[in-house]
Amino acid sequence: MNEQAVIPIEDGTESVPGKTRDALRAAHLYYMQDLTMDAIAHELHTSRSSVSRLLSHARASGLVEISLHSPLDLPSRIEQEILERFAVGAHVIPVPDHASDVDRLDRVALSAARILGRFVDSNQTIGIAWGSTMSAMSRHLVPKATHNSEIVQLNGAGNGRTTGIVYASELLRRFGDAFGARVQQFPVPAFFDDPETRRAFWRERSTRRLLDLQERMDVALFGVGSPFAEVPSHVYQGGYLERADYEGLSREGAVGDVATVFYRADGSTDGITLNERATGPDFSVLRRAPRRICVVSGRAKLASLRGALAAGLITDLIVDEGTARALVESPHESPRDRE
Amino acid sequence: MNEQAVIPIEDGTESVPGKTRDALRAAHLYYMQDLTMDAIAHELHTSRSSVSRLLSHARASGLVEISLHSPLDLPSRIEQEILERFAVGAHVIPVPDHASDVDRLDRVALSAARILGRFVDSNQTIGIAWGSTMSAMSRHLVPKATHNSEIVQLNGAGNGRTTGIVYASELLRRFGDAFGARVQQFPVPAFFDDPETRRAFWRERSTRRLLDLQERMDVALFGVGSPFAEVPSHVYQGGYLERADYEGLSREGAVGDVATVFYRADGSTDGITLNERATGPDFSVLRRAPRRICVVSGRAKLASLRGALAAGLITDLIVDEGTARALVESPHESPRDRE
DNA sequence: AAGCCGAGTGAACAAACGTGCAAGGATGGC
DNA sequence: GCCATCCTTGCACGTTTGTTCACTCGGCTT
Numbered sequence: 001m002n003e004q005a006v007i008p009i010e011d012g013t014e015s016v017p018g019k020t021r022d023a024l025r026a027a028h029l030y031y032m033q034d035l036t037m038d039a040i041a042h043e044l045h046t047s048r049s050s051v052s053r054l055l056s057h058a059r060a061s062g063l064v065e066i067s068l069h070s071p072l073d074l075p076s077r078i079e080q081e082i083l084e085r086f087a088v089g090a091h092v093i094p095v096p097d098h099a100s101d102v103d104r105l106d107r108v109a110l111s112a113a114r115i116l117g118r119f120v121d122s123n124q125t126i127g128i129a130w131g132s133t134m135s136a137m138s139r140h141l142v143p144k145a146t147h148n149s150e151i152v153q154l155n156g157a158g159n160g161r162t163t164g165i166v167y168a169s170e171l172l173r174r175f176g177d178a179f180g181a182r183v184q185q186f187p188v189p190a191f192f193d194d195p196e197t198r199r200a201f202w203r204e205r206s207t208r209r210l211l212d213l214q215e216r217m218d219v220a221l222f223g224v225g226s227p228f229a230e231v232p233s234h235v236y237q238g239g240y241l242e243r244a245d246y247e248g249l250s251r252e253g254a255v256g257d258v259a260t261v262f263y264r265a266d267g268s269t270d271g272i273t274l275n276e277r278a279t280g281p282d283f284s285v286l287r288r289a290p291r292r293i294c295v296v297s298g299r300a301k302l303a304s305l306r307g308a309l310a311a312g313l314i315t316d317l318i319v320d321e322g323t324a325r326a327l328v329e330s331p332h333e334s335p336r337d338r339e
Numbered sequence: 340m341n342e343q344a345v346i347p348i349e350d351g352t353e354s355v356p357g358k359t360r361d362a363l364r365a366a367h368l369y370y371m372q373d374l375t376m377d378a379i380a381h382e383l384h385t386s387r388s389s390v391s392r393l394l395s396h397a398r399a400s401g402l403v404e405i406s407l408h409s410p411l412d413l414p415s416r417i418e419q420e421i422l423e424r425f426a427v428g429a430h431v432i433p434v435p436d437h438a439s440d441v442d443r444l445d446r447v448a449l450s451a452a453r454i455l456g457r458f459v460d461s462n463q464t465i466g467i468a469w470g471s472t473m474s475a476m477s478r479h480l481v482p483k484a485t486h487n488s489e490i491v492q493l494n495g496a497g498n499g500r501t502t503g504i505v506y507a508s509e510l511l512r513r514f515g516d517a518f519g520a521r522v523q524q525f526p527v528p529a530f531f532d533d534p535e536t537r538r539a540f541w542r543e544r545s546t547r548r549l550l551d552l553q554e555r556m557d558v559a560l561f562g563v564g565s566p567f568a569e570v571p572s573h574v575y576q577g578g579y580l581e582r583a584d585y586e587g588l589s590r591e592g593a594v595g596d597v598a599t600v601f602y603r604a605d606g607s608t609d610g611i612t613l614n615e616r617a618t619g620p621d622f623s624v625l626r627r628a629p630r631r632i633c634v635v636s637g638r639a640k641l642a643s644l645r646g647a648l649a650a651g652l653i654t655d656l657i658v659d660e661g662t663a664r665a666l667v668e669s670p671h672e673s674p675r676d677r678e
Numbered sequence: 679a680a681g682c683c684g685a686g687t688g689a690a691c692a693a694a695c696g697t698g699c700a701a702g703g704a705t706g707g708c
Numbered sequence: 709g710c711c712a713t714c715c716t717t718g719c720a721c722g723t724t725t726g727t728t729c730a731c732t733c734g735g736c737t738t
Contacts, residue, residue, distance in 0.1 A: 024409055025433050031405045032432075032450045036724065043435050047688045052726060065406050066370045070363055071484060093371075094364050096382050111371045145410060375694065386718045391696060 023058040026051055031064060062117070062143045078321070081328045086309050088317050091115055093297075095320045101298050104320050108297035109136030112318040116221070119291055119316070120179050122146040124218040128175055129154045129259040129280070130168050130190075133223030133295050138171045141178035149181035152213045154222065155259040155280035156188035186210055188279050190260050191241065195276040214281050217289040224296055224304040225257040245274055256304025258286070258294075258313055265303065267311030283311055291315055299323050362397040365390055370403060401456065401482045417660070420667045425648050427656050430454055432636075434659045440637050443659050447636035448475030451657045455560070458630055458655070459518050461485040463557040467514055468493045468598040468619065469507050469529075472562030472634050477510045480517035488520035491552045493561065494598040494619035495527035525549055527618050529599050530580065534615040553620045556628040563635055564596040565643040584613055595643025597625070597633075597652055604642065606650030622650055630654055638662050 022044060029035045029043065030051075037051040044051065058064045070076060082090040093111045095104050116137070120126065128134060128151055157168035169185060176183035192198040201207050227241075227249055252272045254262040259280030262272045269275055269283060286292065294314040296305050299322055306327070308314055319327070361383060368374045368382065369390075376390040383390065397403045409415060421429040432450045434443050455476070459465060467473060467490055496507035508524060515522035531537040540546050566580075566588055591611045593601040598619030602608045608622060625631065633653040635644050638661055645666070647653055658666070 020410060024407065027407050028433050028450075031407065032453055033446050034449065038724075043433075048725080049688060049727085050686085053686090056726085063407060063409070065408060067404050067406070068363065068366050068370065068402060069404060070402070071359060094367050094382075107372050110373065111367075114371055377694075387695080388697080388718060389716085392716090395696085 019054075019057070020061075020063070023054045023061070024063055026054045027058040027064050030055055060142070065117075065142075078324050078328060082317065082324065085328065086314075086317075088309065088314050090324065091316075091318045092324045093318065093320050095297075095322065097322050101300070104322075105133065105136055105297045108295060108318065108320045109133060110140045112295045113137045113140035114142055115318060116293075117142055117144045119219055119293060120144060120146060120149070123148045125150045125152060125213055125216055126175070126179075126181065127152050127154045127214055127217040127220040127222075127281075127286075127289065128172065129220075129222035130157045130171065131223045131225065133297070134221070135171055137295065138174040141174060143178045143180075146179050146181060149179055150184060150213065151176045151179070151181045152184040152210065152217065153186035154214065154220065154286075155261075155278070156186055156190050184210055184213055186279070190279060191245075191274070192277045192279070198277055198279070211281075211285075215285055215288060217286075219291045219293065220286055220289040221293045221295070222258050224294060224301055224308050225260075226301045226304040227254065227256070227262075241274075248273055255307045256301070258283075258308055258311075263307050263311050265307050265310065267307055267309075267313075269311075283313060286313060293318065296320070296323060299326050302326050358393075358396070359400075359402070362393045362400070363402055365393045366397040366403050369394055399481070401484075404456075404481075417663050417667060421656065421663065424667065425653075425656075427648065427653050429663065430655075430657045431663045432657065432659050434636075434661065436661050440639070443661075444472065444475055444636045447634060447657065447659045448472060449479045451634045452476045452479035453481055454657060455632075456481055456483045458558055458632060459483055459485060459488070462487045464489045464491055464552055464555055465514070465518070465520065466491050466493045466553055466556040466559040466561075466620075466625075466628065467511065468559075468561035469496045469510065470562045470564065472636070473560070474510055476634065477513040480513060482517045482519075485518050485520060488518055489523060489552065490515045490518070490520045491523040491549065491556065492525035493553065493559065493625075494600075494617070495525055495529050523549055523552055525618070529618060530584075530613070531616045531618070537616055537618070550620075550624075554624055554627060556625075557630065559625055559628040559631045561597050561631075561633055563633060563640055563643040563647050564599075565640040566593065566596070566601075580613075587612055594646045595640070597622075597647055597650075602646050602650050604646050604649065606646055606648075606652075608650075622652060625652060632657065635659070635662060638665050641665050 026040050026044065029040045030037065035043075037048050037055070041048045041051045044054075055064075059066075076092055078092050079090040082088055082092075091111070093108045095107050099107070124146070126149060130153065151172055153168060153172055172183045172185060175181070188201065192201070202211070227246065249262060249272070253264045254272055254274075255265045256263060257278075257280075260278040261269065261275055261280045261283065262278070263269045263283070264272070280286075292314055293316045294305075294308060295318045297320045302323055305317075305319070305323065365379050365383065368379045369376065374382075376387050376394070380387045380390045383393075394403075398405075415431055417431050418429040421427055421431075430450070432447045434446050438446070463485070465488060469492065490511055492507060492511055511522045511524060514520070527540065531540070541550070566585065588601060588611070592603045593611055593613075594604045595602060596617075596619075599617040600608065600614055600619045600622065601611045601617070602622070603611070608614055619625075631653055632655045633644075633647060634657045636659045641662055644656075644658070644662070
């Protein structure tokens with residue numbers, strides 16, 4: 001049999017495109033023609049195992065895209081309501097109510113990572129905050145080829161004795177790899193000890209360059225912090241803040257933060273002293289980004305989320321179902337628990 | 340456990356949207372969150388089997404869309420070449436060379452059916468020919484909701500003693516169902532016996548109405564017939580044509596047909612007498628459709644395909660790999676076999 | 679040159695999945 | 709109101725798929 005006639009391409013040493021070719025072909029046969037992996041293995045002259053791996057590769061590398069279309073007459077009542085009430089595009093992630101907070105975060109992050117591709121494109125500057133939500137997302141990104149894009153770190157990460165969270169550089173690198181984008185690190189602590197140090201730093205040319213990038217951001221991606229919730233965001237565990245800081249926040253009425261910048265329930269930030277030591281962008285800067293994506297999981301963050309919405313920080317919200325339901329159910333109630 | 344709290348929607352008798360809701364949720368959990376069907380069954384309070392069926396339903400009904408993206412630097416050399424040489428957008432379907440013609444047709448039709456959704460939209464008139472290729476496609480259509488669209492039959496089907504091919508009405512209905520479109524049948528034989536009958540019929544108001552529709556077509560979908568190939572298109576098996584007809588076609592240099600209208604290798608149709616009895620649209624009418632999708636499988640149809648390309652009938656081509664390769668390999672050779 | 683390392687392969691096993699089947703429940707016609 | 713019929717459900721089975729493991733094969737180091 002003239003087996004080599006089947007694939008008359010030159011067998012160059014270009015092994016990587018060769019793998020991509022095979023993966024693409026396998027994906028065609030599997031997803032478009034419904035062949036079994038066995039049959040595909042036969043067509044590609046390899047083993048079933050390899051086909052299984054090829055398909056995994058095809059999915060993980062974005063060769064295969066799976067998207068869901070709700071029929072237009074059934075557009076998730078909750079998403080619709082969030083859109084109307086807050087003027088924010090919502091993606092509600094179904095998660096059972098009894099799931100643990102860790103599960104919940106993982107599942108929201110996984111879904112968010114897969115949705116993210118829709119927001120990312122070439123020639124964009126993408127700002128990324130640093131936190132456990134972003135960390136979880138970074139592990140599941142689906143690559144998408146872009147040109148001339150840039151990832152810029154929104155807030156410092158300090159030299160954390162990080163609680164299992166990957167280092168900021170690693171996190172940024174993952175985003176950069178996934179989208180073929182340059183990465184701009186922001187090597188500062190999450191909070192300065194002295195506001196003066198921050199001001200001095202901000203005058204440095206290298207810092208200015210980064211801040212300029214932040215001002216020209218096309219997409220911002222962040223979670224919300226919730227300092228007084230039972231399961232505090234990791235920013236509050238890494239030893240970044242002292243007891244006195246919490247007391248200050250509490251006294252000044254802060255309910256949450258976005259990229260280390262704190263706000264009150266009504267979205268205001270004026271007079272929150274900790275912000276003078278924070279490294280994240282001022283909200284006036286953040287709001288210049290036309291697309292501001294917020295990923296939230298867990299009802300503990302409800303009050304924070306409300307504040308971020310009040311501050312107008314969010315244009316697109318990715319949130320677990322329980323939190324979404326709570327958000328629309330009890331419109332203006334105090335952070336007391338429902339039911 | 341407050342199980343009913345998990346899904347606080349009213350348990351109305353709206354069973355169909357209920358099923359769609361579940362299917363959508365299951366699809367979310369399966370495709371976006373990588374849960375196993377077991378886990379999903381648990382979340383939905385049902386059995387694994389049901390989840391499997393829900394997911395099948397979600398795929399078959401277009402709730403889930405799976406698409407493949409070749410990396411831009413590797414855009415199927417063949418498709419690229421077809422685009423350059425014939426100015427036609429190509430989708431090449433990988434099929435092993437040793438596949439039987441039946442397999443080949445099935446696999447191309449399956450892929451074509453899944454691609455078709457991209458071409459169909461609301462407020463469109465979609466013309467559809469009648470043949471074994473269309474028949475195979477009709478069994479695998481992925482529904483897509485559209486408004487105010489219309490399916491119009493391009494050529495008559497006669498009262499075939501159809502060889503396992505579904506009746507034209509059934510075929511049209513499937514397309515109509517899949518896209519929520521009205522269906523306009525064309526109840527005439529594939530070929531009239533007497534050209535005069537055709538002319539008379541064409542003057543009828545009911546016929547005119549249909550021809551008008553054909554002239555305003557947005558999308559045309561058809562295969563090509565290949566009268567002199569080893570495995571003749573079913574049009575030639577149904578007893579539509581007599582020996583004398585074939586001899587006439589042969590004498591007049593016909594190499595293929597689109598919707599019962601025959602053409603020569605150079606795309607010309609003038610002086611092919613059988614066309615006076617054909618029921619399909621004149622090519623000048625067909626070419627008014629901005630999008631003209633042709634589905635071809637099997638090298639036996641290569642000469643026909645070349646002719647249809649020469650006639651400028653095609654804007655988008657869906658073709659099996661072997662045929663595509665033959666198309667670009669031997670550019671201007673006579674219909675003699677290669678190798 | 680020998681040897682170490684990492685990537686890739688196929689066999690084998692376990693997990694996950696699809697489907698025929700029989701039972702239960704709803705629907706619609708009479 | 710009752711029965712025939714169709715649709716749906718969960719189970720059980722066989723098939724299909726993911727993953728672990730031992731192995732091979734280049735490439736690169738010592």
